Amino acid sequence: MKPGTSALLALLTAAAPPVAGAVFEFSGTARHEGKVLYEEDHRVEGTCSEGVFAPVDHQVSYRNPESGDEFASKSLYYNSSAFRPQVEFRQPRFGEALIITYAQDQTLDIVWRAPAGGTREFTVPFDQRLVVDSGFDYFVRANWEQVQQGESVEFRFLAPTRGEHYGFVLEPATSVKVNAEVTVQIRPTSLVLRFLVDPIVLGYSSDGALTDYLGLTNIRQDAESNHIAHIRYQVSRLPDCELTR
Template identity: 55%
Template structure:
C-alpha cells in the first residue's frame, strides 16, 4: 500500500511540473536568382515542450545586410492563443514602415500599417479558425506533417495584411529544381483571379520538420513599390529537446 501511495505521489509531482523552457535558433540567408546575398535573417524562438512536441511562444527576427552588425529591420511575434496566428510587430525603418497585427476579441484581428509612403491604414478583419497569419505558416506545415509526408493537399486561409483580407490557399507537395530538401511543398492561392496575381511560395523542410528553404516573395522591401523575391536557405543552430512535428 505504501509503494502505491509513493507511486501516485510521484505521478502527481511530475504532472505538476511546468513545461521546460526550450530554445530554437536558426539563420536564413536570402539570395537573388543569380546568387547575390541580399540579407540575413536571425531567428530566436523561445517555447516549451508540451506532450513531446515543441510549442513556440515568443519569436524574434533580426534582419541584417551582409557584413553588418546592426539590423535594418526587426519582427517580434507572440503565439499566445494559437501557433497559427501570432501577434506581429514589424518595423522596417529604412522605409518608415511599421505593421502591427493584434487580436482584440475572438475571431477578429486588427492590422495597423504605417506604409512606406507615409499613409496609415487600419483594417479590422473577421476570420475563420482555418486562417493562418504571417510565420504561422511554418507551424501550419508542421501541424499537418502527416499530410506533407503523404503528399496530401491541405486547404486553409492566409492573411494578406496589406490588403486587410484573408484568401483561400492550398498547401501541396511539389518538385522544384531550385529547392533540394527532404520534403518540398508550395502554398498557392486557390482563387482563379489571385492565381494570376500571386506566385506560389515554395518551402523546403528536412525530415525533422525544420524549415530549410523559402522561395518566393519576402516582407523585405526592394524599393517603395516592391518587395524582394528571394531564395532563403536556413541553417539550424539550436534545436529544442523535443519533436518539431506532430
C-alpha cells in the same frame, strides 16, 4: 495554514508536471540571382508540450550582409495559436511598421504605417482556418503526415496590407531550385490570384526544420515592391523536443 493544506498543495504540485522551456535558433541567407540580399537571425522561445515544440516568443533580426547592421526587425507572440501570432514588424529605412493584434477571439486588428506615408487600420474577422505570417511554418508541421502522404490542405492566409485574407492550399511540390528532404508549396486557390501571386516553395529537413523559402518576402526592394528571394536556413540550436511527429 489549515490542517491538510500542506498535503493538498503537495498533491496539486505533483499532479501538475512543469512545462519545460525550449529554445530554437536558426539563421537564413536571402539571395536573388546569386546576389546576397540580406541575412536573418531567428530565436524562438517555447515549451515542450507532450514531446512537441510549441512557440511562445519569436524574435527576428534582419541584417545587412556586409556591415552586419540590423535594418528591420520582427517580433511574434503566440499567445493563443501557433498559426496566428501577434506580429510587430518594423522596417525603419522605409518608415514602415506593421502591427497585428487580437482584440477578440475571432477578430484581428491591423495597423500599417505604409512607406508612402499615412497609416491604414483594418479590423478583420476570421475563423480557425486562418494562418498569419510565420504561422505557416507551424501549419506545415501540423499537417506534416497528410502532406507527406500526398494530400492537399486548404486554409486562409492573411494579406495584412490589404486587410483581407484569401484562400490558399498547402500541397506537396517539386522544384529544381529547392533540394530538400521534404518540399511543399503554398499557392492561392483563386484562378485570378494565381495569375498575380506565384506559389511559395518551402523546403524542410526530415525532422521538420525549415531549410528553404523561395518566393515573395516581407523585405522591401523599394517603396513599391518587396524582394523575391531564395532564403536558405541553417539550424544552430534545436529544442529539446521534436518539431513535428
